[in-house]
Amino acid sequence: MLTDLYVSGDSPVHRARPVRKIVALIVVCTGLFIFEGWPSVLTAGILVGAGFAMAGLRPRHALASLRPALWILVAIFAVQAMLTDALFAGFVTARFVVLILAAALVTLTTRTSEFVEGILAALTHAPHWIPKHQIALAISLCLRFIPLVRTVLEEVRQAQQARGTHASLTALLVPLVVRTLKTGDEVAQAIYARSPE
C-alpha cells in the first residue's frame, strides 16, 4: 500500500494534480461510508477499475496492493459471515477492497514527493504561523518510515523464530522501538548535515 510502489506513466491519472487525487479519494472513501450498500461499492469499484485501466496499471499491481491485507480480509469475511450472513460479509469485504484499491491508485500514480508538494500547495493558503515545511517533512518522513518499520518488525520476528523463542509483544516491541529510534537519530543527523544553516 505504501511501500514505494510508484509506477511511472504519462496517463491523465498520473498527470492529475495530487490535490485533486486526494480530494477524489476523500470523496470516494467518505461516500462509501455515508451511502452504505452494494450500489455505492459497485459504483466506486467501477470508477477505481476505470482509473486503473486509464493509468495503464495491470491486475498484478492491484493484487500487489491487496496482498498485505489479504488474510485480514479473509478473516473479516469469515467472522462477518458467521455473525451476520454471506451477503453482508461480502459487502464489508468488498468495501475494504475498493477502499484499499482507491488509495493504491493514488499511491501508484503519485510520487511521494509530488504528494507532499500537493499538500504543501494546499498549505500555502494557510496562515503564516503554521510550520508548513515541518509539516511537509513529517508527512514525507512518515511515508518513508512505514515500510521501514514493517521491515524491521518482520526481521525481529524472523530472528526470534530462528532462535525458537515464542515472541511476546514486549520482546517484539522493545527491539523495534530501540532500533527505529536509532535510525531516526541517524536520519535527523543526515538531514541536519545537509541543511544549509
Place this chain on the structure above:
Amino acid sequence: METRDIVFIALFAAITAALAVFPPVTLPVIGVPITAQSLGVMLAGGVLGAMRGGLAIVLLLGLLAIGLPLLAGGRGGFGVFLGPTGGYLIGWAVAAFVIGFLTERFWSRLTYPGAFVICVAGGVVVLYAIGIPWSAFVAKVSLGTALAGSLPFIPGDIVKALIAAGVIVIVKRSYPIIAK
C-alpha cells in the same frame, strides 16, 4: 521544534500505523475493533513525551484523513472519523498527550507500576471519556448503553497498558528520548 523532533514524530506515527499488521478482533455488539494500534498510542506518549507523542498521533490521523488505509484491517479514509468509533481516534491523540505529560512529570522516578498506572490513566480513562460520549451521540444511544458496550474492551486495554508500560520502562533505560 527541531528536525530531530519531527523525525521522531514521523517515526511513531509510522510505528502506530505498522502495528496494524496484527489482526484486529471486532466484537459484534458495537463493532469497536481491538487492535495492537493503541499500543502505539501508549508508546508514542511514554517514549516521546506529551508534545511529540500527541503530534505523532495527530500526524497519523491526518494521513488517515487524506485516505491512506493505515488502520488495522486496511481501514482508512475520512470515513473512519464519521463512524461510531471516530471518537476513539480523536481520543488517541489526547491519550498520547496525557500519557506523555504524566511520563514527563514522573520521569526521574518512573517504575514499571507507575508507567502502568500512567498508561491506564491515558489509554483507558481519558480514551474512553472521549470515545464513549462520542459513540453515544452518533449511534443515538444512552451514555449507559455506550458504556456497557465498551466494557468488554477494557480488559484488552489493560493488557495493552501492561505491555506498553514494560516497553516504556525498558526503552527509558536503553534509549531515553525524553530526558535529552
